[in-house]
Amino acid sequence: xxSIRTLPFDHVDILRTAVDRVRxxxxxxxxxxxxxxxxFTLSELQRVYEQVLGIHLDKRTFxxxxxxxxxxEPAAGARSEGAAHRPAQRYRVKRRFGRELALSERTLx
Numbered sequence: 001x002x003s004i005r006t007l008p009f010d011h012v013d014i015l016r017t018a019v020d021r022v023r024x025x026x027x028x029x030x031x032x033x034x035x036x037x038x039x040f041t042l043s044e045l046q047r048v049y050e051q052v053l054g055i056h057l058d059k060r061t062f063x064x065x066x067x068x069x070x071x072x073e074p075a076a077g078a079r080s081e082g083a084a085h086r087p088a089q090r091y092r093v094k095r096r097f098g099r100e101l102a103l104s105e106r107t108l109x
Contacts, residue, residue, distance in 0.1 A: 026052045030071050039075040039090040042066065070094070 004012060025031045032048045046062050066072060072091040079087035 023053055030069055033071060033093055036093075039092050041088040041090055042072075043088065045072075045091070 004015065007015065022031065026049060032052055033045060035048060036045060042063055045066070046057060046059065049062065050057055071094055073094050075090045075092045079090060
């Protein structure tokens with residue numbers, strides 16, 4: 001993080017503003033899902049939301065809100081392997097959303 005402090009001119013302020021905007025939009029929109037690879041688990045998606053927001057999210061509440069947005073669907077036949085537990089279902093963004101942000105009436109944080 002020392003490299004951030006050495007940015008020239010007002011670039012540190014610009015970076016802080018950008019991070020604040022991403023955090024703000026993440027709290028009420030589907031922005032982080034558009035940062036994901038083509039298929040992902042809900043746990044991976046939750047980690048991205050948590051990292052962007054800087055807080056821990058309750059697993060059940062997070063999944064319920066993602067379901068309310070109706071923005072992801074199971075990726076047919078795709079399961080995440082390699083864990084000690086049963087394989088996790090992988091998901092993808094529904095085609096109708098493409099690059100469009102879904103907005104929620106409630107915030108995640």
